[in-house]
Amino acid sequence: MKSTFKKTTLSIAVSAVFFSGAVAADTNSEIEKLKKRIEQLEHSSNAPAENSSKGIQLSISGAVEIEAGYVRNDGYEGKTSSDIAVATAQLAFEADVAEGVNVHVTLLHEEDDTDLEVDEAHISFERGVMFASAGQVYVPFGGFASNLVSDPLTLDLGETRETVIELGVSTGSVAASIYVFNGDIDDNGATERSKAEMYGVSFALADGDDDFSYEFGLDYISSIADTDTLQDGIAGGTVDDYVSGVSIDVSFVLGAANVNLEYTAANDEFEVAELSFNARGAKPAAFNVEVGYLVNLVGFETQLAASYQGTKEALALGLPEKRLAVAASTLIAENTSLGLELARDYDYGQSDAGAGEGPISTGTSERSNMATIQLAVVF
Numbered sequence: 181m182k183s184t185f186k187k188t189t190l191s192i193a194v195s196a197v198f199f200s201g202a203v204a205a206d207t208n209s210e211i212e213k214l215k216k217r218i219e220q221l222e223h224s225s226n227a228p229a230e231n232s233s234k235g236i237q238l239s240i241s242g243a244v245e246i247e248a249g250y251v252r253n254d255g256y257e258g259k260t261s262s263d264i265a266v267a268t269a270q271l272a273f274e275a276d277v278a279e280g281v282n283v284h285v286t287l288l289h290e291e292d293d294t295d296l297e298v299d300e301a302h303i304s305f306e307r308g309v310m311f312a313s314a315g316q317v318y319v320p321f322g323g324f325a326s327n328l329v330s331d332p333l334t335l336d337l338g339e340t341r342e343t344v345i346e347l348g349v350s351t352g353s354v355a356a357s358i359y360v361f362n363g364d365i366d367d368n369g370a371t372e373r374s375k376a377e378m379y380g381v382s383f384a385l386a387d388g389d390d391d392f393s394y395e396f397g398l399d400y401i402s403s404i405a406d407t408d409t410l411q412d413g414i415a416g417g418t419v420d421d422y423v424s425g426v427s428i429d430v431s432f433v434l435g436a437a438n439v440n441l442e443y444t445a446a447n448d449e450f451e452v453a454e455l456s457f458n459a460r461g462a463k464p465a466a467f468n469v470e471v472g473y474l475v476n477l478v479g480f481e482t483q484l485a486a487s488y489q490g491t492k493e494a495l496a497l498g499l500p501e502k503r504l505a506v507a508a509s510t511l512i513a514e515n516t517s518l519g520l521e522l523a524r525d526y527d528y529g530q531s532d533a534g535a536g537e538g539p540i541s542t543g544t545s546e547r548s549n550m551a552t553i554q555l556a557v558v559f
Contacts, residue, residue, distance in 0.1 A: 242271040245556045247329070256527045256546035265291040267554065270299070280306040299341075309351045316343045319359060320382035321399045321407075323429035325440045327472040327485030328507045329521035329554045336499055337466040337491065338427055338444040340407045342378075353387040363406035366418050378403045378422070394432040401425045404446045405454075410464070413497045413536040414454050423448050436474040443467045445492075455536045457493035462534060465492040466499070482510040495541050496534030500525035500548075509554075519554045 245268040254261045269289040276282050281303070288299035302315025322338040324331070348357025362376040379402050386395040401407075404425025405414050429442040445465030455462040472485040489503040503526070509519030528534075528543030535541065 236275055236277055239274045240272070241274075241559065242269075243556065243558045244269050245554055247552055247554045249550065249552045252549045253546060254548065256544040256548055267291065268556075282306075309349050311348050311350060311357075313346045314344070316341065317346075319344055319346075319361070319380055319401070320357060320384075321380055321401045321425070322427040322444055323395070323397045323431065323440075323442055325395075325429065325431045325442070326468065326470060326487070327438070327440070327483055327509070328470070328487055328505055328523075329509070329519045329552045330505065330523060330550075332442065332468040332470070332487070333466040333489045333491055333499060333503060334427070334429075334442045334444045334468045336409055337464060337494065337497070338404075338407050338425070339409070340401065342406065348382075354383075354385055356383045357381070361406075363403050364411050364417070365403060365405040365414055365422075367420065367422055378406060388433070392432070392434050395430070397427070397429045399427040401427075404464075405450075409497055409499075410455075414450070415535070415537050416454070417537070419454050420451050423450055438472045438474075440468065440470040440472075455496055455534075457495060457534045458532060462493040462496065462536075464494040464497060466490070466494065477510070480510045480512070482508055484508050493534070495528045495532055495543060496536040496538075498541070501528045501543075502526040515558050517554075517556045519552075519556070521550075521552045521554075523550045523552075524548070525550070 244266070246264070247267040248262075248264045250260075250262045252260050267290060270286060272284065272286040274282065274284045282305075283303050284300060285298065286300040287296060288294055289296040298316070300315070300317055302313050302317050304313040305311065319340045319342055321340050322334055324335040324339070326332045326335075342361040342363065344359040344361040346357050346359035348355060358379065358381050360376055360379045363378040381400045382397070383399070384395065384397045386393075388394055402424050403419075403422040404410060405419055405423060407425070411417075424447045425445065426447060427442070427444040429440070431440045432438065443465070444467075446463050449461035449463045450456075452459070452461050455464070457463075466489070468487060468489045470485060470487040472483055474481060474483050476482070485505075485507045487503070487505045487507075489505070491497075491499045491501060495501075503523060505521060505523035507519060507521040509517055512518045525548045527546050527548070530543055530545045532543035533540055
């Protein structure tokens with residue numbers, strides 16, 4: 181699907197596990213294939229099922245991620261917790277039903293978070309440089325490239341799943357699209373006027389070779405309140421006026437080194453009664469600055485990464501003010517990766533307060549330390 185142009189060209193992670201920079205090496209090629217399959221699940225399986233009567237080929241792929249985690253000062257309340265969970269169980273079905281016509285359906289289960297559901301379902305069309313799609317997708321708002329086990333805070337703020345109609349063009353290293361949808365957040369509380377009036381625009385540029393590659397993305401959404409996190413954070417589920425949002429991301433690979441930079445933010449303040457920070461309308465934002473380097477450790481190509489992340493005016497959304505994280509991950513077998521991440525979250529200060537849907541949240545000035553091991557397999 182062309183709307184995932186930015187996520188399938190350069191900056192792809194094994195469920196945000198790692199990023200391979202030296203694509204010329206055989207091991208790194210395997211890593212790159214694994215990353216693309218687990219992130220998008222849009223590649224054909226080794227043995228696709230074929231409907232010979234109609235000439236339709238059905239591709240089936242999937243991913244399973246098991247995570248073991250330990251948290252000290254969980255929720256900034258002094259608690260210590262640990263868990264082992266099926267972080268992701270994903271199964272995707274894809275079929276080219278006619279020339280230029282593709283159908284894609286993904287099922288997803290996340291233990292303690294998402295019951296088994298249809299995560300994505302869309303029909304895509306391609307004619308020359310033009311493309312179109314209709315259905316439930318993660319809209320092209322944000323790049324979210326990361327080498328870590330955990331999702332970046334930019335994804336926590338900006339990820340948006342909606343049922344959309346999208347039109348675009350893709351030529352060479354450039355792709356651009358516009359999409360419309362009916363969001364879950366209405367303006368002026370007038371639910372009887374609910375209609376497909378939200379929209380977004382996405383632009384992506386990506387190019388390079390084995391020595392140097394880059395990707396640049398610029399995205400706009402007319403209602404940032406419809407991101408998955410903000411939908412649950414807006415008091416009453418309505419806003420006086422729609423607040424737009426913008427996301428800018430840059431990634432590049434130079435030999436064994438790689439860098440991911442991203443900034444996602446609301447373009448204006450919400451009303452105090454909708455989402456507030458320190459007794460005024462909140463203008464939430466998030467950023468991620470991440471560097472990585474690919475090294476050989478005892479015969480295993482291992483991706484090392486370090487990240488500095490943060491948010492602004494997002495206390496009511498349950499996000500930390502700052503995060504420091506380091507990670508290491510490697511391919512231990514074909515289509516199988518093992519990753520380790522150590523992270524520290526910093527809460528907002530004791531003088532900070534935020535409100536949205538639910539009770540007022542106050543900062544604690546506390547820190548929370550986390551360790552996560554992830555085993556991921558794709559097929």
